[in-house]
Amino acid sequence: MDRERLIDLMGEIIPDEKRILTDQADLYSYSYDASFGFFVPDIVVQPKATEEVAKVMKLANQFEIPVYPRGQGTSLSGGPLPVKGGIVLDLSRWDQNLEIDSEDMVAIVSPGVITGNINAKAMEKGLIYPPDPSSSNIATIGGNLAENAGGPRGLKYGVTKDYVIGLEVVTPEGEIIRTGGRTVKNVTGYDLTKLIVGSEGTLGVITEAILRLYPKPASTQTLMALFDDLVDSGRAISKVLNSGILPAKMEIMDQASIQAVEAYRPLGLPTDVEALILIELDGHPMAIADEMLKVQEVCKEVGVREVKVAATSEEAEKLWRARKLVSPAIVRVKPTKISEDATVPRSKIPAMFQRLKEIKDKYNLDLVVFGHAGDGNLHPNIIADKRNQEEMKRVEMAVEEIFTAAIELGGTLSGEHGIGTMKAPFMEMELGEVGLDMMKRIKQSWDPKNILNPGKIFPEIGQRLVLTDE
Amino acid sequence: MSKTNLAYQETFDCVQCGYCLPACPTYKTMGKETHSPRGRINLVKMAAEGKISLSELEGPIDLCLGCRACETACPTNVQYGKILESAKEVLQEDRRNRMPKRVKMFQSFFFNRVLPSDTVLTMAGAGLSFYQKSGLQKATRKLGILKQFPENIASFEKILPEVAGPIRTKSRVQRAPVQEVPTYSVGFFTGCIMNTMFSSINALSIKLLEAAGCEVKVIKEQTCCGALQNHSGETKITKELAKKNIEAFEKYQFDFVVNSIGGCGAMLVEYDHLLADEPEWAERAKNFARKNVDISVLLSNLPLPFKNEIRKTVTYQPSCHMTNVQKRTNEPLELLKSIPGITYKEIPEKDMCCGSAGIYNIVNYHESMDILDDKMEQVKKVKPEIIVTTNPGCHLQMKLGVEREGQSENVQVVHLVELLAKSCEINV
Ligand SMILES: Cc1cc2nc3c(=O)[nH]c(=O)nc-3n(C[C@H](O)[C@H](O)[C@H](O)COP(=O)(O)OP(=O)(O)OC[C@H]3O[C@@H](n4cnc5c(N)ncnc54)[C@H](O)[C@@H]3O)c2cc1C
Ligand code: SF4
Ligand code: SF4
Numbered sequence: 001m002d003r004e005r006l007i008d009l010m011g012e013i014i015p016d017e018k019r020i021l022t023d024q025a026d027l028y029s030y031s032y033d034a035s036f037g038f039f040v041p042d043i044v045v046q047p048k049a050t051e052e053v054a055k056v057m058k059l060a061n062q063f064e065i066p067v068y069p070r071g072q073g074t075s076l077s078g079g080p081l082p083v084k085g086g087i088v089l090d091l092s093r094w095d096q097n098l099e100i101d102s103e104d105m106v107a108i109v110s111p112g113v114i115t116g117n118i119n120a121k122a123m124e125k126g127l128i129y130p131p132d133p134s135s136s137n138i139a140t141i142g143g144n145l146a147e148n149a150g151g152p153r154g155l156k157y158g159v160t161k162d163y164v165i166g167l168e169v170v171t172p173e174g175e176i177i178r179t180g181g182r183t184v185k186n187v188t189g190y191d192l193t194k195l196i197v198g199s200e201g202t203l204g205v206i207t208e209a210i211l212r213l214y215p216k217p218a219s220t221q222t223l224m225a226l227f228d229d230l231v232d233s234g235r236a237i238s239k240v241l242n243s244g245i246l247p248a249k250m251e252i253m254d255q256a257s258i259q260a261v262e263a264y265r266p267l268g269l270p271t272d273v274e275a276l277i278l279i280e281l282d283g284h285p286m287a288i289a290d291e292m293l294k295v296q297e298v299c300k301e302v303g304v305r306e307v308k309v310a311a312t313s314e315e316a317e318k319l320w321r322a323r324k325l326v327s328p329a330i331v332r333v334k335p336t337k338i339s340e341d342a343t344v345p346r347s348k349i350p351a352m353f354q355r356l357k358e359i360k361d362k363y364n365l366d367l368v369v370f371g372h373a374g375d376g377n378l379h380p381n382i383i384a385d386k387r388n389q390e391e392m393k394r395v396e397m398a399v400e401e402i403f404t405a406a407i408e409l410g411g412t413l414s415g416e417h418g419i420g421t422m423k424a425p426f427m428e429m430e431l432g433e434v435g436l437d438m439m440k441r442i443k444q445s446w447d448p449k450n451i452l453n454p455g456k457i458f459p460e461i462g463q464r465l466v467l468t469d470e
Numbered sequence: 471m472s473k474t475n476l477a478y479q480e481t482f483d484c485v486q487c488g489y490c491l492p493a494c495p496t497y498k499t500m501g502k503e504t505h506s507p508r509g510r511i512n513l514v515k516m517a518a519e520g521k522i523s524l525s526e527l528e529g530p531i532d533l534c535l536g537c538r539a540c541e542t543a544c545p546t547n548v549q550y551g552k553i554l555e556s557a558k559e560v561l562q563e564d565r566r567n568r569m570p571k572r573v574k575m576f577q578s579f580f581f582n583r584v585l586p587s588d589t590v591l592t593m594a595g596a597g598l599s600f601y602q603k604s605g606l607q608k609a610t611r612k613l614g615i616l617k618q619f620p621e622n623i624a625s626f627e628k629i630l631p632e633v634a635g636p637i638r639t640k641s642r643v644q645r646a647p648v649q650e651v652p653t654y655s656v657g658f659f660t661g662c663i664m665n666t667m668f669s670s671i672n673a674l675s676i677k678l679l680e681a682a683g684c685e686v687k688v689i690k691e692q693t694c695c696g697a698l699q700n701h702s703g704e705t706k707i708t709k710e711l712a713k714k715n716i717e718a719f720e721k722y723q724f725d726f727v728v729n730s731i732g733g734c735g736a737m738l739v740e741y742d743h744l745l746a747d748e749p750e751w752a753e754r755a756k757n758f759a760r761k762n763v764d765i766s767v768l769l770s771n772l773p774l775p776f777k778n779e780i781r782k783t784v785t786y787q788p789s790c791h792m793t794n795v796q797k798r799t800n801e802p803l804e805l806l807k808s809i810p811g812i813t814y815k816e817i818p819e820k821d822m823c824c825g826s827a828g829i830y831n832i833v834n835y836h837e838s839m840d841i842l843d844d845k846m847e848q849v850k851k852v853k854p855e856i857i858v859t860t861n862p863g864c865h866l867q868m869k870l871g872v873e874r875e876g877q878s879e880n881v882q883v884v885h886l887v888e889l890l891a892k893s894c895e896i897n898v
Contacts (some may be wrong), residue, residue, distance in 0.1 A: 021502060025526045029503040030514050034486045046501070073503070075489045114492070126472050138488045328545040335483045335546070386482060 001063045003042055006087075010045055013055040019093070030088045030250040032261045033073040035422055038465050039070070041082035045058040046090045049233045050168060050176055053071035056203070057452075060087060066454050069201040071112070074135045076339055077420030079200050083455035085123045089205065091142050100125055100213070104182055105389060106165070107211045111142030114148075120209065127213040130157035133416065142206050147200035147418040152249035155374035156282075157214070159416065161197045163211035166210035169196055171204070172447035179309055182210055192426040195442070200418050201453040206442050210421045217282035219317060220248065221292055223300045230254070233275035234350035235302045237371040237373050239243035240279070241346070243298055245291045249373030254353065257368040267390065273305060278323055280316075298392030308429050328385050334366065337383040338395055338467065342406035343415030346376045355405040356380050362401075377415035392468045399465060403429070424459040473747045474518070477556035481515040483548045484508065490550075499840040504530050506698045507550055513827030524564050531557045533837055534700055535830055537790035537823035542797075551795070552743070553699065562703030652685035653772060655895030657719055658737065659729035660764070662694040668862050670898045674891040675765050677729040681894060682772035686728075695736035700744075701828045703707075712741045713751060716758045716839070720803060727758070730887050733828065734862035736791030738762040751760050751862040763794035766802040766860065766886065771779055777895045785854040786814070787845075787868055789861035790823045802860055803888055805817035815852035821846075826867030839874075848872045857883045 001213040010020050015285050021027070021044040031040045042065075047053045059068045066086035073080055095112035102125045107118050115138040119129040132151035135138060139149065145167070150159030161401050166180035169192075179192040196204055205291075233252065240247070253261075253276045263372055269276065279295060281288040296307050310316035331337050344352045353369060356378075360367040371379035381400055384391050403426045413423050428436050440458060443450075450470050490507040491497055504513070510530050517527040534554060536570045541550045627706070657681055660672050676686045691713055696708035715738070719727055738760050745755040776796035786806055792798050807814050824830060849857065857872070860863045862885075864868030869883045891897070 018501075022505075023508055023523050023526070025530055026502060026504045028513060028522055029509040032486055032512065034488060044502075069502050072491060073486075090502075108728075138491055330548065331483075331485065331546045335485065337485055422653075447786070 001065070003038050004006050006043060006063075006065070010043065012054070013059065013323075014047065016046055018390055019048070021045070021090075030070065030090065031082070033070075033075040033078060033095070033281045035076050035078045035420065036083075037078050037081050037083070037136050039082045039085070039420055040157060041088040041443055044088040044090055046093045046296045048094045048096070050076040050170060051172045053205050053207055054174045054176055055170060056087065056089065056174075057170055058449050061173055061449060064449055064451060067141070067205075068148065071140035071146075072114075073138070074139045074421060075143065075147065075180045076417040077147075077328075077414070077422045078452075079418055079420040079456060081421060081455075082361075083421060087450075091205075092140055095140075097208070102127060102213075105213045106182055107213055109141050109209055109211065110195070111140060111145075111208070113141050115139055115141050115144050121217060122213050126216050127200070128216050129163065129211060129213055131160045131163060139161075141209060141211075145197050145206050145209060146199065146201045147416070150372075150377070150416040152251055152372055154246050154278075154377070155250055156248045157245050161194055163212045164209055165212055166199055167193050167196055167202035167206055168208035169206055172449070172452035176207075177204075180210070182268055184212065198418075200420060200456050202443060202456055203452070205452070214219065217248070219285040219288065220280055220282040220313075221288050222310040222319050223279045223281075223292060223295060224310075224319045225277045225279070225304050226270060226306045227275045227277070227303075228273055228305050229303070230274040230316070230353050231350045232304070233277055233373075234353070236277060236299050236304065237349060238347060240295055241303060241374065243294055245281070245294060247279045247295075247374060250348075250350070250372070251280070251323050252276070252370060252378075252430050253323060253326060254276075254375035256366075256371040257265045257330065257370045260332070260368060261322055261325045261330040264332055265325055267318075267325075269322060270305075276322065278319060280320075323370070326368070329370055330366075330381060334383050336383045336386040336392075338384065338399065340380050340382075340399060340402055340417045341371075341377060341417045342380065342402050342411060342413060343377040344406055344409045344411035346374070348409040348411065349373060349376055349378070351409055351442075352376075352378060352405065352411070355409070356402065359398050359401050363398040365391075365394060365398055367398070367448070370414075375415070386467075389468050393405055397466050398469050399467075400426070419457045421456060422465065424457060425463045425465055427457070427459060471541075473604075475556060475560050476510075476514055476550075477549070477553045478515065478518040478554075480549050480553050481511050481518070483546060484511045485546055486512070487545065489545050490543045493539040493543035493821070495537065495539070495825065495841045496837070499844060500533070500837065505533055505542075509858075510534060510557075511548065511550065511553055514553050516740070519559075520683075521656055521887040524561060525762070527557060528561055528565075533834060535823050535825065535827035535841075537827060538794035538822060539790060541825060542794045542821075544630060551740075555705070558701065558703035559705050561704070568882060586741045602669065603860065620724070625703070625736045633688050653683040653887060654725040655723065656684045656686045656768070657684050657722055657724040657727045659692060659695070659715075659727055659731075659734060660736040661729060661731045661740070668885070671887050673898045674896060675887045677896045678769060678774065678887060678890055678894065679765065680897060681730065681775055682769055684768065684772070685806060687722065688722070689718060691721070693718070694754040696738040697733050699738060700826055700898055704798070705744075708737075709744060709748075712744055712755065716741065716751070716754050719758060719761075720754065725759060726768060727762045728765050729762070730860070732764065732789035732791040732796070733863055735762060735764045736795035739796055758834045764796055764798050764801070764860070766805045769890070770801040770805040771807075775896055776810050776893050778893050780809055780889065781811045781854040782813070782895055783853065784812045784814055784856045784858055785811075785817050785849065785852050786820070786858045786886075787817065787824060787849075787864055788820060789859060790821075790827070791822055792860055805890065806858055806886060809889060811893075815854060816844075817852055818848045824867045824871070826863040828863060831863075831867055832898060842867060842871045843874070846875050850875070853873065854881060857881060857888070858886050858889060859883065860886050 027040050030044045031038050066084045068082045070080035071090045072092050085105050091111045094110050097110040098113050099108045100121050122129050130153050132153045133149040144160050148161050168178050170455050255274050258269050259271045281291050365381040369380045382395050384395050494507050503509040516522045590745050679686050696711035700708040739759045742756040742759040745751040824845045826839040831838035857868050872881045
């Protein structure tokens with residue numbers, strides 16, 4: 001169908017012409033996300049009602065036009081990219097509903113609500129929404145649900161999927177369905193809620209979500225432990241978790257990230273240690289005071305160089321600053337950051353560190369590692385310059401090897417950022433032929449015309465990881 | 471001037487993470503990525519690569535406030551200011567080639583003559599206010615360029631301050647007896663619009679500095695800071711003005727050059743960036759920039775002779791120039807809180823721009839009012855009796871906001887210096 005006609009038909013669905021974007025400048029502004037790749041759509045629409053989404057999907061089905069749901073475009077895996085042209089469905093303006101029901105301990109939200117706002121509003125009523133991806137102040141809940149986002153608190157509290165109990169979804173064929181409900185327990189039929197969560201916008205458009213909330217923990221305490229030897233830090237992680245303590249957060253930084261932070265904003269961290277671990281405990285103040293002693297004991301047993309316990313919340317914030325500064329610190333030298341999230345079983349963290357070091361040396365790249373130590377979700381970040389094609393080729397090879405390493409160690413391609421376009425070529429390596437085919441069959445039955453977010457998750461024939469503009 | 475003058479390499483520093491999105495007022499009110507920092511940086515890159523035309527870049531760049539909140543929010547230190555200035559300059563050049571002659575004449579008159587010229591502004595200041603009766607307004611009327619903004623001008627007319635005329639280096643400023651050994655020797659930067667519209671604030675500033683033990687001089691050789699010209703992409707004129715100011719102040723041995731106008735201050739502290747690639751000026755510009763501080767920076771470190779309690783609920787609307795360019799967030803606030811008697815309440819999202827942004831509120835009136843209405847929603851939550859600002863642009867905008875809410879009877883808008891002076895019983 002020609003573009004003019006598409007715009008006309010869209011005008012019949014979306015009453016407010018301001019929410020239909022067709023200028024070049026607008027189209028180019030929805031052609032990227034926070035990862036790689038650049039694709040210009042034909043039209044961008046900003047729905048604000050379930051009916052509007054349903055009608056757009058029906059139209060798209062009738063004329064077989066691809067549709068790409070999009071939140072705030074912070075995806076690190078290419079999820080919302082309009083790789084085959086067509087319609088971008090910008091859901092970020094649809095943030096009108098954010099209701100906290102403290103009696104049922106649930107939140108009911110529209111898809112464009114910023115995740116951090118859910119937690120902030122819940123806190124006003126003494127509750128929390130625990131999933132805390134570091135992008136929670138910018139990403140939408142729709143994007144979080146579609147990517148099954150997680151964060152440091154995942155160790156103790158789980159990730160997005162553990163908090164969704166009900167959804168309203170528009171199917172690729174334009175039908176409106178509800179999955180789950182407002183109860184924590186629900187075993188009526190297949191669990192479509194969990195199927196939609198993490199489906200990266202390929203099975204349906206989420207138009208409303210019902211989320212569980214938790215009581216706010218009475219207090220928190222933070223500790224920083226410095227290790228001369230990386231292997232010791234790995235042992236400390238396992239031992240703490242085996243001692244009956246479940247920290248709210250447990251984060252690790254390697255020597256390269258510590259050095260980067262010190263070079264950027266000196267915090268007085270020793271740059272000759274191989275690893276640093278940050279631990280946050282939460283719960284009743286007396287309980288965590290006791291646990292804190294135990295954590296220190298365990299660290300000493302495995303040969304920690306130094307332990308710092310924050311006496312006040314300001315001090316705690318200062319300790320966490322080290323972790324927060326990693327991202328800005330590492331892009332100081334070169335601007336392009338390739339942020340991976342390969343995840344391994346907890347016991348394999350030291351082995352994974354070793355593999356990463358080998359990869360770094362082999363390809364002669366700037367590679368730093370930090371991440372969620374408690375659940376094995378590491379963030380190896382490669383720092384490069386997009387303009388240097390030769391370097392980017394080495395990055396491509398290194399990334400492939402990182403994935404292979406993670407899978408060989410019994411882990412997974414992605415702990416939280418999703419597959420999108422970036423990791424699609426590696427799917428079969430992890431899932432096997434049949435595993436991937438079962439997923440494809442699900443996709444085909446939901447979306448027979450393959451119009452909802454095509455080109456994601458499933459590799460095209462011969463598709464490879466490409467980070468250069470060729 | 472061509473596309474190659476766009477700050478193309480700088481756009482690569484943007485990793486498109488989106489951290490700047492919630493900080494951007496135009497993203498919030500205009501509701502699309504095109505009017506976000508990330509969007510604008512990408513469009514500059516696209517224009518530099520020839521993928522979109524300059525006219526497609528124009529709208530998004532013109533509608534940027536230049537508040538640079540995005541720069542403060544950015545975790546990877548993207549130089550948005552530099553990218554924006556480059557785009558403005560390229561667009562201005564492009565426009566100059568297309569612009570009707572009358573508009574061209576007005577702009578060149580306004581930027582080259584009216585702002586930097588003491589005489590024109592002094593003439594205007596002889597009992598006349600800037601927009602109401604100034605030569606500028608007559609000039610603009612004659613040229614007919616403001617005809618398209620009747621509503622804007624009508625709105626501003628209501629809120630204009632009473633003009634007392636500019637500071638005369640000799641007659642207006644009566645020196646308070648300075649203590650034996652002055653703490654600092656200060657050169658006072660008057661600013662051209664400030665000195666016409668808000669000359670009483672300049673006068674109060676000088677008296678406060680003196681009361682705090684400084685020796686203050688207002689030198690005649692100073693000229694306009696160049697901020698408005700720079701925001702319109704007139705880099706050449708800006709550089710000339712900068713050089714004049716540097717030269718002027720170099721002749722004296724001041725410890726500090728002080729101003730009480732957030733917008734000018736922001737320009738002055740960035741003279742080093744402006745002249746970075748002119749070898750004979752770079753070092754001098756750096757020295758000059760280093761000496762320039764907002765008045766709150768000095769006063770918050772010096773004892774002030776407070777006399778009266780001000781028993782009011784007060785809030786503070788920081789100027790973007792102060793927060794994101796001069797990066798002075800604590801000093802004005804601490805100073806404000808040190809006034810005896812006041813109850814300070816913080817506006818939620820106080821760091822969001824009020825939408826005044828130089829001449830943005832005149833040129834992009836409706837967009838600016840959307841931003842202002844958003845701001846007033848937040849202001850209402852703390853029910854202030856006084857709104858404090860540190861910049862004439864914000865001052866007028868907040869007054870307009872109060873007026874739009876029908877609150878002129880109950881809410882006062884003042885410059886920080888005015889409140890300090892009142893509490894110290896210092897009068898013009
Ligand atoms: C600096 C930075 C830090 C990050 N940190 C983390 C982290 O700690 N943990 C983590 O898990 N992720 C992290 N991310 C990745 C990213 O923020 C998450 O994947 C987030 O969930 C994306 O949300 P979004 O609103 O930006 O969605 P988008 O990026 O716009 O879209 C993401 C995917 O969701 C789909 N989608 C969006 N809305 C809907 C909807 N309503 N219905 C159906 N599908 C939809 C899109 O099609 C796409 O496939 C980070 C990203 C950045 C840039
Ligand atoms: S300068 Fe202000 S208005 Fe412009 S992009 Fe940055 S935050 Fe938005
Ligand atoms: S925060 Fe900085 S790096 Fe991130 S999108 Fe904005 S300008 Fe780019």
